[in-house]
Amino acid sequence: DSGVTQTPKHLITATGQRVTLRCSPRSGDLSVYWYQQSLDQGLQFLIHYYNGEERAKGNILERFSAQQFPDLHSELNLSSLELGDSALYFCASSVSPGGGELFFGEGSRLTVL
Amino acid sequence: ELKVEQNPLFLSMQEGKNYTIYCNYSTTSDRLYWYRQDPGKSLESLFVLLSNGAVKQEGRLMASLDTKARLSTLHITAAVHDLSATYFCAVVLYSGGGADGLTFGKGTHLIIQP
Numbered sequence: 001d002s003g004v005t006q007t008p009k010h011l012i013t014a015t016g017q018r019v020t021l022r023c024s025p026r027s028g029d030l031s032v033y034w035y036q037q038s039l040d041q042g043l044q045f046l047i048h049y050y051n052g053e054e055r056a057k058g059n060i061l062e063r064f065s066a067q068q069f070p071d072l073h074s075e076l077n078l079s080s081l082e083l084g085d086s087a088l089y090f091c092a093s094s095v096s097p098g099g100g101e102l103f104f105g106e107g108s109r110l111t112v113l
Numbered sequence: 114e115l116k117v118e119q120n121p122l123f124l125s126m127q128e129g130k131n132y133t134i135y136c137n138y139s140t141t142s143d144r145l146y147w148y149r150q151d152p153g154k155s156l157e158s159l160f161v162l163l164s165n166g167a168v169k170q171e172g173r174l175m176a177s178l179d180t181k182a183r184l185s186t187l188h189i190t191a192a193v194h195d196l197s198a199t200y201f202c203a204v205v206l207y208s209g210g211g212a213d214g215l216t217f218g219k220g221t222h223l224i225i226q227p
Contacts, residue, residue, distance in 0.1 A: 002155065033214050043201065043217040056206075056213045090155070098213040099144055099205045104156040 003027065004105035006091050012111045018079040021108045025072055025093030031055075032074040033094070033102060034066055038087040049074055050097045081112045115140050117204050119218035127226055129191055134221045136185040136202035144205040145185045146215060147176050149198045156201065160187075192225045199223065 003026035013019055025032050034046040036059075045058030049068035060066075063081075068074040078085060088109050092102035116139040126132050136145070144163055148156040160169045162178035162185060169176050173196065175188045185202055199222045203215035 002157075035217075042219045045206070045214050045216065048214050058214070092156075099207075101146060101158055101161050102203075102215055103158065104148075106155045 002103040002105065004091060004093050004103055006089075006105035006108050008108055009106060010109050010111075012113065013081060014113055015081055015083060017081050017112075018077065019081065019110065021076040021078070021089055021091075021110075023074045023076070023091030023093075023105060025074070025091075026095075026103055029093035029095050029103070030072065031094040031097060031100070032068055032072070033092045034060075034074070034076050035090040035092065036087045037090060037107070041087075043090075046076070048098075055097065078110070081110075083112050086110055086112045115142070115204060115206050115216045117202060117216050117218040119200075119202055119221050121221060122219055123222045123224075125224045125226065126189075126192055128193055131191065132189050134187040134189075134200055134202075134223075136187070136218055138183050138185075138202075138204045138216075140207075141180070141183075142204045142207065143180055145178050146203045147185070147187055148201045148203060148217075150201065150220070151198050159200075187221075189223075194225050194227055197223055197225045 005024040030051045036044045046060040048055040066076045088107045090107045092104045094100040147159040160176040165180040167178045199220045201220045203217045
């Protein structure tokens with residue numbers, strides 16, 4: 001158990017809908033990263049927050065957004081969902097603001113029908 | 114843009130054999146990580162390599178880093194079935210603000226047959 005908690009574990013929804021994925025980092029970790037894993041694209045970095053502030057953006061679509069709250073949990077919002085958004089979404093946390101070892105949650109598997 | 118390439122992407126081997134997975138990356142980085150992922154599961158950290166020439170070993174797995182060649186290897190000795198998994202290498206991504214997240218290779222899907 002990495003100490004990173006993600007909910008929900010599984011989510012099935014329809015195209016055009018909006019979902020929110022939640023992540024609680026390890027105790028003491030200030031950095032939260034979101035990654036998308038799909039068969040064709042592999043593990044893609046989406047976005048990084050450190051202590052409530054956005055630090056870096058990766059290949060995150062404009063339909064997706066995220067935030068990190070004062071209690072350090074983070075939410076990833078996915079809107080206007082398309083079939084291609086079906087993937088496993090991982091949250092990872094780290095104690096450092098960048099370059100440190102990442103500890104991954106169990107992931108949220110999103111299926112868009 | 115940082116690119117991380119692993120090879121092979123698929124590997125089927127027999128128990129008891131040795132093999133090496135290679136990880137090349139395109140830009141300067143002084144930190145490299147190896148992760149293991151079982152099907153449908155999370156990623157588990159295996160090794161953290163923080164300097165040129167670093168070598169880490171855990172059981173039948175040994176990882177090394179050559180920052181000058183931008184190459185890391187993960188060597189499997191006398192493979193056993195329990196090592197079947199997908200192995201990822203990941204390199205620190207440096208942006209204008211300094212060190213940031215990790216860029217992952219596509220992973221090596223390893224199957225070890227009895």
